[in-house]
Amino acid sequence: MEMKRSEFLAYVAPSFLIMLALMVFPLFFSIYLSFRNFTYGGPASSAGGNFVGFENYLYILSSSRFWGGLSFTLILVLVSGTVSIVLGLTIAILLYEARKGEGFFIAGYLLPYTVPPVVTTMVFGWLFRNNWGYVDYLLSQIGININWFASKWPARALLSMHTVWWMMPFVVLVFYAALQAMPQHFLEAARVDGASYLQRVYYVIIPYLKPLIIFVGMILIQDIFRIFDNVAVMTAGGPGNTTETLAYYNYQIAFGNLSIGMGSAISVVTLAFTFLLLGPFIHKTYLEQQNI
Amino acid sequence: MKKVARIAGSLSWRNIIVYGGLLIWLVVSAFPFLWTVLTSIKPLKAVFAMPPQWIFQPTLKAYHQLWFAGGEFPRYLLNTIIVVGSSVVISLAVGLPAGYALSRYSKKLGFVLLFLAFIFRAFPRILFVIPFYQMSRIIGLYDTKILLILVFVAVNQPFTIWMLRSFFMNIPESLEESAMIDGCSRFGAFVRVIIPLMGPAIITSGIFTFLLAYNNYLIPVSLSADRSVTMTVAIAQFGVSSVQGWTQAAAGGVSIALPIVALILFFQKYIVKGLAAGAVKE
Numbered sequence: 321m322e323m324k325r326s327e328f329l330a331y332v333a334p335s336f337l338i339m340l341a342l343m344v345f346p347l348f349f350s351i352y353l354s355f356r357n358f359t360y361g362g363p364a365s366s367a368g369g370n371f372v373g374f375e376n377y378l379y380i381l382s383s384s385r386f387w388g389g390l391s392f393t394l395i396l397v398l399v400s401g402t403v404s405i406v407l408g409l410t411i412a413i414l415l416y417e418a419r420k421g422e423g424f425f426i427a428g429y430l431l432p433y434t435v436p437p438v439v440t441t442m443v444f445g446w447l448f449r450n451n452w453g454y455v456d457y458l459l460s461q462i463g464i465n466i467n468w469f470a471s472k473w474p475a476r477a478l479l480s481m482h483t484v485w486w487m488m489p490f491v492v493l494v495f496y497a498a499l500q501a502m503p504q505h506f507l508e509a510a511r512v513d514g515a516s517y518l519q520r521v522y523y524v525i526i527p528y529l530k531p532l533i534i535f536v537g538m539i540l541i542q543d544i545f546r547i548f549d550n551v552a553v554m555t556a557g558g559p560g561n562t563t564e565t566l567a568y569y570n571y572q573i574a575f576g577n578l579s580i581g582m583g584s585a586i587s588v589v590t591l592a593f594t595f596l597l598l599g600p601f602i603h604k605t606y607l608e609q610q611n612i
Numbered sequence: 613m614k615k616v617a618r619i620a621g622s623l624s625w626r627n628i629i630v631y632g633g634l635l636i637w638l639v640v641s642a643f644p645f646l647w648t649v650l651t652s653i654k655p656l657k658a659v660f661a662m663p664p665q666w667i668f669q670p671t672l673k674a675y676h677q678l679w680f681a682g683g684e685f686p687r688y689l690l691n692t693i694i695v696v697g698s699s700v701v702i703s704l705a706v707g708l709p710a711g712y713a714l715s716r717y718s719k720k721l722g723f724v725l726l727f728l729a730f731i732f733r734a735f736p737r738i739l740f741v742i743p744f745y746q747m748s749r750i751i752g753l754y755d756t757k758i759l760l761i762l763v764f765v766a767v768n769q770p771f772t773i774w775m776l777r778s779f780f781m782n783i784p785e786s787l788e789e790s791a792m793i794d795g796c797s798r799f800g801a802f803v804r805v806i807i808p809l810m811g812p813a814i815i816t817s818g819i820f821t822f823l824l825a826y827n828n829y830l831i832p833v834s835l836s837a838d839r840s841v842t843m844t845v846a847i848a849q850f851g852v853s854s855v856q857g858w859t860q861a862a863a864g865g866v867s868i869a870l871p872i873v874a875l876i877l878f879f880q881k882y883i884v885k886g887l888a889a890g891a892v893k894e
Contacts, residue, residue, distance in 0.1 A: 322716075322717070322718070323713060323716045323717040323798070325717075325719070325721070327713070327798060328713045328716075328717040328719075328721070328722065331709040331710060331712060331713030332709070332710045332713050332714065332725060334706045334709065334710070335706045335707055335709070335710035335769055335773055336710070336725060338706060338765060338766055338769060339729070339732065339766060339769050339770070341766075342740075342762060342763065342765075342766030343732055343735075343740060343766055343767070343769075346739075346740045346743035346744060346747070347735075347739065347740070347743075349743040349746070349747070350739055350740075350742055350743045353742065353743065353746065410633070411633065411634070411637050414629075414630050414633045414634050415634065417626075417630045418630050418631065418634060421631075423880060425634050425637075425638055426880060426884065427876050427877065427880055428638045428641050428642045429637065429638065429641050430876050430880070430883060431641055431642055431645055431869075431872075431873075431876070432641055432644075434823060434827075434872050434875070434876060434883070435645070435827075435868070435869045435872050436826065436827040436828075436829070436844050436847075436868055436869075436872075437827060437829065438829045438844045438847055438848045439844075439847060439865040439868050439869055440644070442847070442848075442850075442861065442865060443644040443645060443647065443648040443862075443865060444644050446644075446647070446648070446651070446858075447643075447644055447647060451660075451662060452659075452660060452662075454643075454647055454664055457662065457663060457664055485640065485641070488637075488641075489641070490887060493884055493887045493888065494887055494888060496884075497884065497885075497887065497888030498888075542733070542734050545736060546736060546737060546830075548738070548829070548830050549829040549830065549844075549848070552829070552833075552848060553848050567736060567738060567830075570736075570738050571738060571830070571834070574738065574741075574742050574745075574834075575745070575833075575834055580742060580745070580746055583738075583742050584739075584742050584743070587736055587738045587739040587742060588739070590736045590738075590739070591735060591736055591739055594734060594735075594736060595734070598734055602730075602731065602734075605727075605730065606727060
């Protein structure tokens with residue numbers, strides 16, 4: 321008994337009207353604002369700013385701060401994304417091999433992912449504070465003294481490490497769930513053929529998980545492009561804007577300077593870059609979902 | 613003798629690698645939180661002692677200052693409860709029929725809407741926050757809880773309907789069909805037959821919409837100033853304030869994390885299931 325079209329529309333109407341009013345409309349409003357030089361308290365602010373054509377976009381694309389934010393965001397995607405997937409896969413396999421106590425480990429693993437990022441970033445950053453943080457103390461005991469917050473690459477490294485620590489639970493649990501659902505005869509067949517453990521991982525487990533690795537990568541890209549809280553709490557973009565992500569730079573322009581027009585333009589450009597990266601994944605999902 | 617043999621047997625290299633690896637990551641995951649709990653109950657002098665002190669006279673002073681000294685934190689908690697609670701209830705109420713219909717309607721239009729929701733999920737949040745800021749200033753909704761509730765419901769809707777749909781897919785259509793043959797309307801069958809079977813799925817989706825709203829910082833920090841400020845905004849302020857504020861910030865962090873810890877302890881299975889549902893479907 322297939323659902324009738326009118327029935328279908330009635331059921332989805334509330335949800336899609338909300339999305340239409342509160343997402344589609346703001347999206348177009350954002351695009352509209354991005355063509356205006358609207359700044360609170362600035363000239364012409366009472367009139368909602370003037371139409372300035374592509375001026376905001378040209379300004380952004382020629383601003384080194386924008387490219388800095390974009391490149392750090394891409395570094396996070398590349399470095400933290402890759403490390404999360406490799407490390408996450410390792411822990412997921414260990415969890416799969418453990419025959420007892422998985423629940424206990426999972427409970428602890430979930431903490432960095434489920435506690436609000438403003439809190440986790442604060443507590444993670446504390447550990448690296450000079451003369452106070454426990455990790456900084458341990459490092460100084462073996463003769464390593466780094467001021468994590470004072471220069472570009474240590475601060476970037478800190479945020480990258482935090483991103484891995486924060487995203488790991490998601491990666492681990494998605495892979496772990498898939499491993500549990502994996503048909504046993506795959507591994508059995510490889511075992512009978514005399515494959516070593518690492519061979520089995522490489523030739524059986526990884527190919528089995530491949531579609532999922534792509535899915536996880538896609539979610540990681542989305543989440544890393546949204547990283548804002550972590551930067552705001554850990555480094556506030558410093559030293560000297562070097563740890564700004566695209567989202568953080570966007571916030572600073574829109575709400576720090578109250579340049580609503582420019583801020584809108586940055587978010588439209590961010591959207592374009594997100595979809596440039598996600599394009600192939602989205603196309604693939606489109607083809608897959610069409611067939612069900 | 614038997615016991616010794618069993619322990620020796622379980623101490624194989626395999627187990628040492630497996631449990632050793634798991635234990636190391638457990639320490640990495642949980643240690644920062646342990647450190648924060650200790651900081652929150654340390655006297656100020658012990659907080660800055662070098663080398664770090666493990667033994668000290670614990671005190672609840674920071675918690676007292678945070679919650680009972682006439683500060684704003686209790687009000688932020690109340691704001692958070694109202695905003696997050698309402699957005700979870702509304703998200704589910706609106707998302708359930710949509711997720712159901714998307715799982716039962718297989719024509720082109722259903723696919724198009726589903727795919728649109730999938731695209732919306734990838735949008736940067738600030739793309740919506742800026743126009744919301746502008747519009748709410750114009751119509752006078754800026755810095756109200758209603759605004760935050762509306763925004764949370766909207767930005768979480770794509771995620772909510774995708775997750776609910778994947779759970780509805782697991783419920784065989786024959787169930788509501790037999791109810792409809794017995795004279796039930798489709799809506800009657802949906803409410804009386806299907807929804808009662810969705811209990812665990814509703815809990816799972818509820819947890820995730822809760823987390824998305826409870827953990828968010830960008831939306832409340834951009835769209836509230838005073839009246840509707842939530843706990844995440846307040847704690848971020850602490851983080852950058854003076855060094856003396858760190859015990860209070862730690863106490864605040866622990867306070868915010870406690871409901872999440874409770875959630876993990878009581879609903880761990882649902883959280884794991886929800887994470888898996890996003891990925892391992894069909």
